[in-house]
Amino acid sequence: MSESFISTTQRYLQELQLLASSMALVAAFAGIVVYLLWRKTGIPRQLMGKEQIVKVPWDWLEVFIAILLLMFILESVASSIPWSKHKLPNEAYGGFQVSAAASAANVAWDQGLSGGFLSAVGAISAAPRELERQIEESRSRMLYMIILFPLALLVLFNVFPKLCGARFYQMGLHMNRWRENITLGSVVWLIVTPLCNVILLIVLLSFWETLWGRQEEHPFASLLKHDMRLSTWLLVGFMACVIAPLREEILVRGIIQPYLIRFPLISDVIMIMSIIFAFSQLMTPGTGPDRGMGLGPLLFIATMAPGYYLFEKWLEPWIKEPGAARGIFATSLLFAAMHFGAWPQPIPLFILSLALGLLAYRTRSLVGPITVHFLFNLTTMIMMVLKVYPTFK
Secondary structure, three states: OOHHHHHHHHHHHHHHHHHHHHHHHHHHHHHHHHHHHOOOOOOOOOOOOOOOOOOOOOOHHHHHHHHHHHHHHHHHHHHHOOOOOOOOOHHHHOOOOHHHHHHHOOOHHHHOOOOHHHHHHHHOOOOHHHHHHHHHHHHHHHHHHHHHHHHHHHHHHHHHHHHHOOOHHHHOOOOOOHHHHHHHHHHHHHHHHHHHHHHHHHHOOHHHHHHHOOOOOOHHHHHHHHOOOHHHHHHHHHHHHHHHHHHHHHHHHHHHHHHHHHOHHHHHHHHHHHHHHHHHHHOOOOOOOOOOOOOHHHHHHHHHHHHHHHHHHHOOOOOOOOOHHHHHHHHHHHHHHOOHHHOOOHHHHHHHHHHHHHHHHHHOOOHHHHHHHHHHHHHHHHHHHHHHHHHHO
16 A cells, blocks of 8 residues: 555544544533433424425525625624734745735635635745734634624524514524424434545545645634634634534525525526536636636536536425525535535535425424534534644643
8 A cells, every 4th residue: 555545544534533523522512401401391293394385485686685794794894993013124024925916805704704804814825924913813702703693693583574574584584493403403414424524535635636725724724823822722612613603504504595496597697607616717727726716616517517407306295495406506506606615515515505404394393404513513513622632722
């Protein structure tokens, strides 16, 4: 066996060991919570309720307003609030590259709902003092995001009912069968987390670099690599485990998915637009093993396109509502596209999103998907902590 194969195998075994350890810790936490919930009443015989068809009143305008508010306006306001900027001399910018400045100008869409404001740290190649400034600004943005997010939700929940007469239960925001949904979310997390992580390990094999380039590190991981302070870990952990699950599930599964289920034709348009997007990534100058995503998005979309039409047929015994399966599939594709800045992570995240979409549809509640999303991100955070634990010691 070659030395590279042995080292790769050892590294992957270490990743699997970290995953098993992290899942064991999270499973113990989730198990205690579920036990306390059902200590007196007992676990119900039927966790999954009957399929319910809920017609939503919002249209494209309300969806656009929700995206604008929870993505772009929230990101822009958090970035525009003045914070203490470091006064650096000119020589401090000696290693600052144009690519980092361009990356900092990217909108939140490029890095996903939870990481757009960290794009500068994720791509920067700067002098130490400039990197220090970028880190401090990223910490400030996270803090402002945490403070402003409840205000953004308050605005959204006041605007939606006035525009279209929407009710909270139509967005999945209710506590009906919440014990069952938390239990079901814990079970789904236990199944989907190892599956997504194994898929991620497969798509990160060096073999694929010749097709879609090297791995793009998530901005959160990049920030924690450069800043080991406990306060930074707490900020990132709160963003990843609280803000991201709430914001993404309310927007994606609570608002966008019901709209696509209501209008299946929009799902078809999204599928066509995703193919155009994949070709645009292929034609981007500089794509290849060392830069860009190359053939990755195109191969991903080409693989998903047949599944888009087969998905509805496969789920016909469980989902009776016409167009619902296509809406869930298209929503998952959008969710994966939101994280294209950290390629190839959108591939396993697409599988995760399918599970979240199906759970949200069958339960007609966001309690289950938020539980899965929270536990999934918590597992990732614990894996990152275990990786750097020897350094802390």
